[in-house]
Amino acid sequence: MKTRMIRSLASIMLLALLAVCVGAPQAALAAALPAEVDAWAKQAQVGPYQPSKVDWNQVYEAAKKEGKVVIYTSSSRTISLKEEFESLYPGVTLEVYELGSTGAIEKVEREQLAGVYNADVLHASGYASQLYLLANKNMIFPFYPPELSSVVPKEFREPLVAQRYESRAIFYNSKVYPKCPINSWWDLTKPEWKNKIAIVDPVTDASSLDLITTIVLNADSLAADYQKVFGKPIKLTTPNAGYELLKGILANNPKIYARHTDLIKFVGDPTSTNPPIGISIPFSSLSYAEDPARGGLKLLAATDISPAIGLLYPSLMNITYKAPHPNAAKLLIKYLFGTPKGELGMRPFFVVGNWAARTDMVEEPVHEYLPDLKLPLNSLKFWLMDPVGIWETSAEVQDWWMINVQ
Template identity: 85%
Template sequence: MRTRFIRSLASVTLLAVLGACLGVPQASLAATLPPEVDAWLREVEIGPYQPSAVDWDKVYEAAKKEGKVVIYTSSSRTISLKEEFESLYPGVTLEVYELGSTGSIEKVEREQLAGIYNCDVLHASGYPSQLHLLANMNMIFPFYPPELESVIPKEFREPLVAQRYESRAIFYNSKVYPECPIDSWWDLTKPEWRDRIAIVDPVTDASSLDLITTIVLNADELAKDYEREFGRPIRLTTPNAGYELLKGIIANRPKIYARHTDLIKVVGDPNSANPPIGISIPFSSLSYAEDPARGGLKLMVATDIKPAVGLLYPSLMNITYKAPHPNAAKLLIKYLFGTNKGELGMRPFFVVGNWAARIDMVEEPVHEYLPDVRLPLSDLNFWLMDPVGIWETSAEVQDWWMINVQ
């Protein structure tokens, strides 16, 4: 993981440079922004005009005048923050609107195109779309508390600000399979898994499309792993080994679910005799495992899969252009970064399977029902999201999937 991580760091930095060339607003390029955008950014001091120190008392005073802050979020967990935020900053109401990542991005884009400025903070994943549809179109801008600069790595600040890492991976039923029954993506193409695979729909779920696109982008690694797994070089009937893997999975007649929340119930059902292996479930779903309120799901994530356990991607939080409550938005972002113990706005996301953007975290989250499960990011071999590669390839992969899945 370590070398991978360094490599990913390098690639993200490269991407940031690339992004800058593509027109993502950077301090040095602020002059290229349309004058009215530039003027607004200068006025509210975000994006390229973020100051090196913020007087938070002043920001709070201004936020009180604004009265509220509106967040479009991908996560239902954000709703639980309302009370604490409002008690921390009396006079500022937190309006949470939970829309899923695709929904949040679409809504911001449509509103911005129509000149409607409803939302202050967009808190969602969907990095490729956010970068290309929103950031490049001057619809969202980064802001982070400058005092955290040293503890938030650059790739979590530029070109967009991220709160944490989310992921998509493979899950299995821990009651039926005490040990993970597979160790390679290629196992899923074997006949014993026919009719026993389920996947989140890559056509309607953006992160699942990102995962299968990442599989296609990492075809070379998969080709090598094919040879390791089967002892012979891969013979291609599709453009590359990534498509070949997807073709093999489709040949095993996977069940397709619109949402990962539906899929985890099927995979982790404690009474199921023949549960499927579930593809494209977030690591953080592990927090539902054994929870009696959720039906005591017997869920476990596959942590040892070659060539990679799945896709790792940032979950972002940025301020929308012409946000009606920009000061309250800054307070909210500061709050969402939380503390180095995973408190405040980070609390609902400080769970096994989520990894904070800040690198000064002093402890690992503990699973309420599975205290032995610790999943530090450094132990896991992920494919790190390549937002530009995904943006350019996903339409092709989506078409291929729609054609071949039936």
């Protein structure tokens, strides 16, 4: 297996290119759509009928007649956009349902299989699940403002539209550990970390499952890193070095949390003298560090560990099939893309540890309490999400995890 790491902005394009390889090109989709689906997509002007020009005044007038837009989102930050969106588009109410990635994807699938069409926009990660469970079954369709086609690469508009990049990585308490206490993922298998590790549950959290599946998919790089760390070749007692790493982490009795927001408080507790290392925390959680409103959490990410920091993946926003408010949905997609300064719908996501999909950003986010913290994406080494590999392997990895977790 080949290690996939991002070293430059150009190589980011490979991320979406992998996704394109598993979906039909937009130009060919119309011919493959069932008649009813094709008629709806053509009328809504989404997917293969994406327009080359949009009259936004006309869209807004139609959206006012629809009255509202319903978004299923994975992020609680989306809720903060309601007031601004409604002030920009009077007469259009924004209904936000924060469900987590797994919950949002499952709700769309479950509702549509039952012939229920409540949502307009699905705003979540879980790229592989969205592609295979929803997009390939005509349950979601891409739409983007055509005027952004020059700044949002095609690979991030087809087969699905991405708003930004998220990532999952390792965090530590910066008060107890002024310097990162580990140099490699393999350090977490050492005896000194017994009962001092915590992780977001891969059984209930889609992105955590994506992370541990990516670990399994990058077994070769982990085997090479094992030899560097321990000075000898790895001896396998599991199918590969990725499973071996997970086995070693589980042997250290990690505490498992259902939600990363709970884990963040545990890892970053400023009063703790023996905090754990936290696995599968979103990079964007760095925005919570030192924030008095959040208790002055002492949080930093492990940004220089081998063989990679963690998993980088796109967070998507697409229109659901038979969206009851398609014009309002288009306004919301336009709003969520934000501005080159990280304004409007990008505002709560324009933080250190998130990276916009659009390429015309003129500013980098500044951390309010750690102004010297800069994390340009091209300076970080991530594993690249492999949606095909994740889809084909994640069930096996999840089953293995459930059998082996204590």
